[in-house]
């Protein structure tokens with residue numbers, strides 16, 4: 001079998017960690033049993049481009065149990081857990097192409113290796129697999145049943161493709177499921193971003209001036225958790241409604257120019273490019289820490305920072321110091337890539353449980369319905385979203401009420417007033 005991983009001898013260590021993560025993924029565990037029995041993906045070729053983590057390994061095991069032929073590559077050059085990649089290749093026996101720290105050429109060669117397996121379904125995180133398939137292999141689009149997309153950035157790219165009539169097959173926006181973004185983006189990114197910052201720097205957050213760029217679900221989560229650790233939080237946001245929400249959530253709200261001079265620790269989570277630029281580095285305090293938790297490493301203008309710096313050195317794992325000619329030092333974490341995956345382990349398993357349950361159920365849905373869906377971006381069917389919520393509540397031992405017949409009648413009757 002074809003694969004490319006850093007070190008196949010890491011498989012045993014990876015397996016222990018995959019099993020541990022699995023013990024925090026009860027919904028996925030339930031689906032694995034169901035998939036093994038019902039074989040909803042029997043014989044289907046599925047190509048995945050995801051962060052290669054212990055949680056993703058558990059998803060791959062579910063897809064394989066459901067009968068799929070799975071191939072996997074990394075969705076970011078710096079997020080692969082090499083022991084997990086080894087376990088997937090050696091023990092689960094799937095073609096895996098993922099090497100932590102791979103360069104851009106290798107990253108795209110790995111995507112090509114997945115495409116060479118002729119997937120009928122794509123499962124993407126950031127849309128690089130889908131874009132490469134469309135750009136380089138348009139002749140393969142006709143064979144596709146459909147795809148699913150894990151993250152906000154990928155959904156934005158897909159919607160742009162749809163707008164331009166460039167989308168060659170239906171794709172489900174898993175990110176937009178309630179049981180995905182309200183939990184993974186908010187609580188997952190919130191916690192794991194702080195985790196990445198702390199593992200990289202070991203700084204005290206209490207009393208630190210902490211700036212969050214972007215107040216989408218990820219930004220909300222990061223700001224909330226930073227505040228919870230005692231940081232003084234400021235939010236920069238271009239959307240007036242979100243900026244207002246940030247203000248009423250109790251955060252300072254200011255422009256990027258104001259924040260650059262005010263802040264001590266900066267986290268970009270906007271999905272947009274060059275949020276922090278030369279003019280901002282010019283006014284930052286000595287010792288300022290910069291990191292990104294958005295999908296791509298384009299939010300901080302690293303080339304400009306490098307150009308301004310008199311010297312650059314790695315002072316500890318995941319921490320690069322840029323010394324400026326006037327003596328100030330700025331610290332960039334995880335090379336500006338997703339700090340939660342570059343410097344920590346990504347979102348905890350118990351939240352990925354819900355995201356990946358949506359992915360597994362959407363793959364089965366695409367096998368059943370893909371050929372009848374338009375070549376558009378589709379929302380996750382409500383039944384899937386609700387089933388994931390129900391299964392998660394059940395796994396947490398939480399029971400909820402249902403409406404009484406009288407209450408149902410009341411809600412359906414618009415004539416009952418004062």
Ligand code: ADE
Nearest residue numbers: 051053055056345346347
């Ligand atoms: N994205 C964020 N955290 C992740 C994780 N733990 N596994 C896969 N994808 C992720």
